[in-house]
Amino acid sequence: MLTFVDLVRWLFILMSLTHEELVEGKRIWNVVNKSIIKTIKVETNEIIDCYDIYRQPSLNHPLFCNHTIQREPNSYPKGMKSDNFGTSQLTQTWHKYGLCPEGTIPIRRKGKNYDPTLLRKHRPLKLSPYKTNVTSPEDVNGGHEHEYAIIEVEGNFLGAQAKINLWQPVTEIYNEMSISQIWVSAGPDDNVNTIEAGWQVSRKLHGDDYTRFFIYWTNDGYKTGCYDLFCDGFVHISSTIALGCNFTEVSTFNGRQKDATFSIYKDQSSGHWWVQLQGISIGYYPSFLFKELSKRATQVIWGGEITNWKSKGQHTSTQMGSGHFPSEGGLKTSSYFNWVKVVNKNYTAEDPENVGIHVSNPDCYGLKIDDDNYETNGYGFYYGGPGYNDKCQ
Template sequence: MTLLPLLFSVVLVRSVQSTVPLRSFKVSENVTYDCIDIYKQPGLDHPLLKNHTIQMKPSLSRHELKNQTSNNKTYKTKIKCPYGTIPVLRNTKEFNTKAQLLAAKYFNPLSADSPGTHIAGVKQHGGPYHGVEAKFNAYNLNIKEDQASYSQMYLGSGHYGEVNFISTGMMINPGIFGDGHLWTYGFWLGKSGKGCYNMACPGFVQVSNVVPIVKPLYLEGGDSASLQWAIHQDEQTRNWWVIQMSPYTYIGYWPKELFHLMDNGATMVGVGGVVQASHSGLSPPMGNGKFPAKGPLRSAMFSNVDVLYSKYEKGKINAFPIEEMLDSRCYGLRIGKRVRFWTSPLGFFFNYGGPGGISCGV
């Protein structure tokens, strides 16, 4: 079964209206976070989580992912909620309505032939997979209101038409957020086909008081934002964690109770870029808007792409055969051949992206 993330569904996130925030942070004119009691956060309202006990950090393990360092300015934060609270993005009724309308148009969970959807990346089938980690970058792009552009990592399982799926990364989606900025995001799809982006519905449990699952990344000019994130299934609890590797932060997790096909891992893992064309057929740019060429810095890149395999051993995604995904004449994919660049190891890496255009096909 070919699995694609629900790329263009609702990205709606909300504050808990019945909970008075202990503190609020206004990040920009239109972006405010409320600091909500961690035990009263919206994720815990899911009926499957009535008896759930919050896990404050992953279980200790010999397979624990190691810390990394970074001086990327996009990691500077303006949010630091008091101990015992977590940041929840505040938004308006108009925002929610717009997100729901766009969801009805873009919602297409499984079809590899989704009109206007173009992909450039790699994936692997088999498993069980217990995690994926990658370092990747994204750029300021001119994305129209009815377009979207994503950089993502994901895991999933399918069985007789049923799907479990989780994904995280960066996206530009002006039609939902009302701006052309990059935003981090997380997505899940679980039992009975239920799920959503970020904290649009109950399910995701936020634990970091500094790094929210959904966050704008403000860039200037041709700057890029770089993330090194991981999705990691806890060996003991089986919860699916989102971990920021640089600086090292446990952001939160999707509890195991939400899923019925991934208790012992996923059967598919992948990373790459995805775009959604406008209704006119005009496809947006992907990556940094350039085709991959010689030299790893000339286009957007995923590097150090690692997978946690069946016994939680960490290995490169190409340790077993991988499938390259590229379905458009307007985008490119170039698998890296070097193992080091300057003094930094790249591990398994690839470049991806392209300019888009009116002749990209469907």
């Protein structure tokens, strides 16, 4: 029979193995989690957990049984930009508070603002304002619209790339978001497969208005799928770049410009779809996650997206890109995509051809191909706008 002293001793041992931590208003129990090698607390109340790369959560996906992690791409498309990746060395704010050791990956811990209903995204169906029938206290019109200023090409592709200007657009309400990204997709609208990468501002998803690196995927027309590592699927490789974390620097109006090169391409050997940022291999989506994207993409889209909830009974003032139209001026005024490339069926990067330009609401947001700076910036365009204005009601 245990004495009182023995009982106290065992309780002390148990408490040393199990501790409770209050993070962003949530109580988190950490019971000798051997997957997490290191934890980094960031000033903004963010927490970065450094997971053993071989024990990362995505490997819990049932399709990953006996999967061998690919630590680096086996191939790289010919002619894809491999230098001049951006205007400065890429850093994320959490780097100032520590780094993850080699052999681990940084994962931003879910906080009190985590909302699983935001795991679903939307494709620019028919490339026009897309109505989503959901209800919300802010939703006075019974739904919200996704609006776009984008270019797109159709054909057979093995990847895409672009250097995207980094800004911090203002969103009008908590529910709204502003995104600049690349879509690589295949399949019909109701069952589309897509891989997406870029930057976004979303207070509801992240709890603040910082400009954050994101990826997204779906294999069933957005019925399932998710951002970043909110669900299993993406195999994270990099120990230096965290998904869902903010960039240290963004562009300023009429001032210094910041940009970063985003790439999505298919490994010719393994078939996996790799995501790169500034030439850093972040990780990959295994080809076996997809049906339509298992062999190739049939559509690539580049550009901006916002959500419009019309919370005041009028068009939102949520900004796209820099918040300024291309007609207001180019560099330092409007936001841009430079070095826009597709990877063709011969695994060679080239300029897009037969490009379609689609702006869902030209009075609110715009897009203009940049024909004047091809020699220095490659194929590119300016895009964005302020949302609500005298013409945009």
